[in-house]
Amino acid sequence: MKRGIVLAALAAASVLAVSTQAQAQVSADWVRAHETFLAGEELRGRGSATPDEAIAAAYVAAQFRGFGLQTAPGMDGYLQKAEIVRLALKAPITLAVDGKPVAGATLLFGDGKSVEGTLMIAPAKALSRTAPADVLLVTGDQSAMQVYRTAAQMKSARVVLVRESAETRAMTERLGGSPRLPSYLRGEDPGARPSLVVLPAGAFDALAKQGGTKAALTVPITESTSVTTNAVGWLPGTDPKAGVLLLSAHLDHLGVLADGTVMHGANDDASGTTAVLELARTLAARGKSKRGILFVAYGAEEIGGFGSTWFGAHPPVPLDQIVANVEVEMIGAQDPKLPAGTMMMTGYERSTLGETLKAHGALVTADPYPEQNFFQRSDNYSLARKGVVAHTISGWAVVPTYHSKDDTVANIDIAFMTRAIQSLVEPLHALANSDAKPEWKPGGKPE
Numbered sequence: 001m002k003r004g005i006v007l008a009a010l011a012a013a014s015v016l017a018v019s020t021q022a023q024a025q026v027s028a029d030w031v032r033a034h035e036t037f038l039a040g041e042e043l044r045g046r047g048s049a050t051p052d053e054a055i056a057a058a059y060v061a062a063q064f065r066g067f068g069l070q071t072a073p074g075m076d077g078y079l080q081k082a083e084i085v086r087l088a089l090k091a092p093i094t095l096a097v098d099g100k101p102v103a104g105a106t107l108l109f110g111d112g113k114s115v116e117g118t119l120m121i122a123p124a125k126a127l128s129r130t131a132p133a134d135v136l137l138v139t140g141d142q143s144a145m146q147v148y149r150t151a152a153q154m155k156s157a158r159v160v161l162v163r164e165s166a167e168t169r170a171m172t173e174r175l176g177g178s179p180r181l182p183s184y185l186r187g188e189d190p191g192a193r194p195s196l197v198v199l200p201a202g203a204f205d206a207l208a209k210q211g212g213t214k215a216a217l218t219v220p221i222t223e224s225t226s227v228t229t230n231a232v233g234w235l236p237g238t239d240p241k242a243g244v245l246l247l248s249a250h251l252d253h254l255g256v257l258a259d260g261t262v263m264h265g266a267n268d269d270a271s272g273t274t275a276v277l278e279l280a281r282t283l284a285a286r287g288k289s290k291r292g293i294l295f296v297a298y299g300a301e302e303i304g305g306f307g308s309t310w311f312g313a314h315p316p317v318p319l320d321q322i323v324a325n326v327e328v329e330m331i332g333a334q335d336p337k338l339p340a341g342t343m344m345m346t347g348y349e350r351s352t353l354g355e356t357l358k359a360h361g362a363l364v365t366a367d368p369y370p371e372q373n374f375f376q377r378s379d380n381y382s383l384a385r386k387g388v389v390a391h392t393i394s395g396w397a398v399v400p401t402y403h404s405k406d407d408t409v410a411n412i413d414i415a416f417m418t419r420a421i422q423s424l425v426e427p428l429h430a431l432a433n434s435d436a437k438p439e440w441k442p443g444g445k446p447e
């Protein structure tokens with residue numbers, strides 16, 4: 001059934017291709033067509049690393065092919081797949097102190113590792129000065145979350161024991177009974193972080209007098225895997241030494257919630273994926289530029305930026321050849337804080353990319369929400385951390401439909417999107433034909 005849907009959408013799309021290819025203008029019909037497919041009922045919210053995400057990636061790949069894009073260097077198709085490993089509990093944890101099990105111990109967060117060592121006791125206010133311990137019981141009335149963050153940052157302990165409180169009960173409820181354990185890309189080091197274990201008040205108070213005894217936390221782990229898919233298209237340049245532009249978005253969203261609610265993600269980020277598709281179509285129609293252009297729709301952004309991280313670790317061209325990355329995220333609504341028709345660029349002041357695009361007519365301006373750290377919160381960051389001048393262009397980043405069931409095509413401003421994407425075509429075309437290389441400004445490059 002799903003396959004039939006994809007084919008029908010592709011057929012509809014190719015009819016549009018014939019009528020608009022000649023003008024190579026961004027078209028509201030195309031924008032609506034892509035949005036309607038990607039954020040429609042059938043794709044069920046494009047859950048990260050699900051078969052629905054894979055269908056979205058196949059759709060994007062088929063469009064790339066239809067626009068005449070090639071497969072990227074070193075790739076034998078338009079899809080790049082990566083395996084995500086998720087850890088989960090297969091049985092309740094056990095905590096034993098001095099050989100005796102402690103009833104009611106609950107794991108909230110951790111790295112999934114079992115730990116054996118000596119139980120140490122420290123007051124919360126001394127946590128930053130405490131020598132590293134295997135198992136550390138933290139006394140005092142500080143917030144458990146704050147204790148955990150400090151312990152993780154200071155590497156104070158491998159296991160942190162805290163006393164049950166209204167805060168920990170709320171946290172347990174939010175987690176729905178299963179602890180938050182790492183997900184990571186197969187082949188990557190998931191890293192170490194402490195386990196946070198909550199104890200009932202009575203057990204906690206008894207253990208607070210048992211410092212120096214042996215303690216063992218056993219975490220029975222099961223591993224499940226899923227596959228995420230990036231769609232990658234390539235418009236070769238005429239000058240291999242001129243470098244490459246990377247235009248990207250993420251194609252996944254939150255999928256179907258446990259209660260059956262479909263999270264459509266029309267804005268987040270079917271809108272960015274649509275932008276990448278329209279930029280691919282219009283730029284491909286202009287023929288080859290000096291610089292090659294990579295068009296990428298990443299999978300699994302919502303669960304930790306896995307698609308872009310994988311791409312950054314396995315790029316089809318060396319990362320130092322990528323002269324700029326423009327990620328497009330949530331351009332489905334206009335920010336009322338910004339002048340009519342304009343988008344914002346995260347980290348605008350960090351590099352010369354934003355002003356270069358703006359000088360050629362891009363409807364972009366600085367991010368009015370620096371306190372939200374949006375620069376660090378999208379797929380551009382995976383590459384920015386590796387030195388690539390990489391920014392995200394967004395519409396209304398704090399839109400009320402953000403991560404809600406109301407993020408649907410009905411709530412998308414197709415006219416704004418169309419104009420916004422159109423405003424990027426000429427500036428990107430100019431950048432693709434330029435010798436000028438966007439640069440980080442002093443202090444702008446992330447550490």
Ligand SMILES: [Zn+2]
Nearest residue numbers: 268269302403
């Ligand atoms: Zn999102």
